[in-house]
Amino acid sequence: MTTKAPPRGHLAVLDDESLFCEFVGYVGDACGYDVFGTTQPHQLFDHLEQHPASVIVLDLRMPGIDGLDVLRQFARSGVGANILIASGAESRVMETALRLGRAHGLNMAGIIRKPIDADALRDVLERQAHADLPLSPERLRAAIDAEELVLHYQPIVDLRDGVVTGVEALMRWQHPQLGLVMPSVFIPMAERAGIVGLLTDWALGEAVRQAGIWQRAGLKLKIAVNISIANAPDEGLPERLQWMCENEGITPAAISLELTESATMRDPARLMELFTRFRLKGFDLSIDDFGTGYSSLVHLQRLPFSALKIDQTFVASMLVSEAGAAIVIAVIGLARALGLKCIAEGVESQAMLEFLKDNGCDFVQGFHMAQPMPAADIPVFLAA
Numbered sequence: 560m561t562t563k564a565p566p567r568g569h570l571a572v573l574d575d576e577s578l579f580c581e582f583v584g585y586v587g588d589a590c591g592y593d594v595f596g597t598t599q600p601h602q603l604f605d606h607l608e609q610h611p612a613s614v615i616v617l618d619l620r621m622p623g624i625d626g627l628d629v630l631r632q633f634a635r636s637g638v639g640a641n642i643l644i645a646s647g648a649e650s651r652v653m654e655t656a657l658r659l660g661r662a663h664g665l666n667m668a669g670i671i672r673k674p675i676d677a678d679a680l681r682d683v684l685e686r687q688a689h690a691d692l693p694l695s696p697e698r699l700r701a702a703i704d705a706e707e708l709v710l711h712y713q714p715i716v717d718l719r720d721g722v723v724t725g726v727e728a729l730m731r732w733q734h735p736q737l738g739l740v741m742p743s744v745f746i747p748m749a750e751r752a753g754i755v756g757l758l759t760d761w762a763l764g765e766a767v768r769q770a771g772i773w774q775r776a777g778l779k780l781k782i783a784v785n786i787s788i789a790n791a792p793d794e795g796l797p798e799r800l801q802w803m804c805e806n807e808g809i810t811p812a813a814i815s816l817e818l819t820e821s822a823t824m825r826d827p828a829r830l831m832e833l834f835t836r837f838r839l840k841g842f843d844l845s846i847d848d849f850g851t852g853y854s855s856l857v858h859l860q861r862l863p864f865s866a867l868k869i870d871q872t873f874v875a876s877m878l879v880s881e882a883g884a885a886i887v888i889a890v891i892g893l894a895r896a897l898g899l900k901c902i903a904e905g906v907e908s909q910a911m912l913e914f915l916k917d918n919g920c921d922f923v924q925g926f927h928m929a930q931p932m933p934a935a936d937i938p939v940f941l942a943a
Contacts, residue, residue: 568613570684572596573603573629574645575621579673583616583645586677590684600624604632612640614687616671619646619656626656634663641668641687645675651875658743667744686738696752699732699745703761707733710765711931714940715783715902715924718916723941725781725815727924728766729931730758746787755787762786763800767814769934771807778938783815783845788830797836811841817868818847831862838863845902849890859897867894871905871925878910891919 570592572583580596587594595610597603600621615638619626626644633642642665644653653670660667668687671680702708712726732740749755766782773780786796804811816837834844845866846859859867869890876883887903894901903915906925915923929940 568592569610570594570614570616571603571607571610571612571640572616573600573621574598574616574618576618579618579645582677583680586680587684590681592684600629600632603629604636607636607638612638614668614684615640615642616645617642619644619648619653627659630656630660630663630665633660633665639666641666643668643671643683643687645671645673647673661743661747696748696754699749699752700754700757702732702734703757707735708758708761708765709733710762710769710934712769712782712934712937713924713931714929714937715781715922716928717922718912718920723780724922725783726937727783727817727931728762728769728785730762730785750787756793759786759793759796760799763814764803767800767803767807767809770809770813772934773937774809774813776938778941779813780937781813781815781843783817785817785847788818794829794833797833797840797842800837800842801840812843815843815845815866817845834862834864838865859893859899864899866900866902868902868904869920874903874905874911874915874925875907877914878908884914887915887920888918891915894921895919 570583570587572580572587572594574580574583574596575598577596577598580598584594584596592614595603595606595612597606600623615633617626617629621629626646630642642660644656644660644667646653646656653672657667657670669683671683709731710728711731712728714723715725715727716722717724730742730746732742732745734740746755746758749758762784763786766784770780770782800814801811804814837844843865844863845868846862846864847868848870849867867890869887873883873886873890877887878884891901900921901919902922902924903911903920904924906912906915906923906927908927911925912923912927932940
């Protein structure tokens, strides 16, 4: 006779379908959780006051109240559980819900896409069982030393000839229990803890090393790296990055630095000096997520950018919204007038690509061309 393992924690389920609650409860019980499931939000809120959960499975679509309202209530109540969004909604809706939850300070653990089978759900719940504590700055520091951080690379295509001329380096945390953790989860935590500079140095060092490997293999790809200026500008960074390139035997032209527009609002005088030093050393500078911050035109006038990236929210709406199309066309025209290269991100269809090409955009990246991939896959992708 098999004995049941001791409880791994408390699992709470809120879904408008009682059968789904029972299904999650059955799998959760087999994984060793104590389970509570309900179709009524008020019952869940009452239950959590007496029985704090370690994991919550939350449906986005509830009668009378949606999942976003529930997340807001969780934030007000200080819920510390790892929260899994369960829904059959389109991917963008679920990903937006994750971002909103994180913006509220909640521990958003991931997505359960309906329909899901018992084996897949068991795998998700097993991973959560090992994630006893929320991710912490201390654990992130240890991840750097343990070489758990990796860079994935998304190709950037020149629209003039369809050639891949560069890639964007995107950081991932290969967590031994949670799997691949996206930067939207741990970068804000690193910024709040004041350790984002460690991640920036690691990412730049890894990107420079990879650029050297590709260059020696005959691949000339410019690598774009996101840098964070969340706290104070790192005045020693231009020299450190120049030394990295010299040590690897590559020129600064192989590296492009991307800075989010919102970050350019902080200490503009020091940023002007920092960015000018980057440009004098030969590094390209790109303003990322253009149009989502403030005082954009002032930044373009004062700071020595060489390119701007149209935020994917505008790219996503340009074929279905006259306003979205007008914004994209205006940004492309502005970039051309200022002598800047224009890069559109989030291109997910041939129709999007053709629209951008017809309106004079220079470069594109997105799932229509390629998803982010490990460095080893880039030569295979280029060959194909």
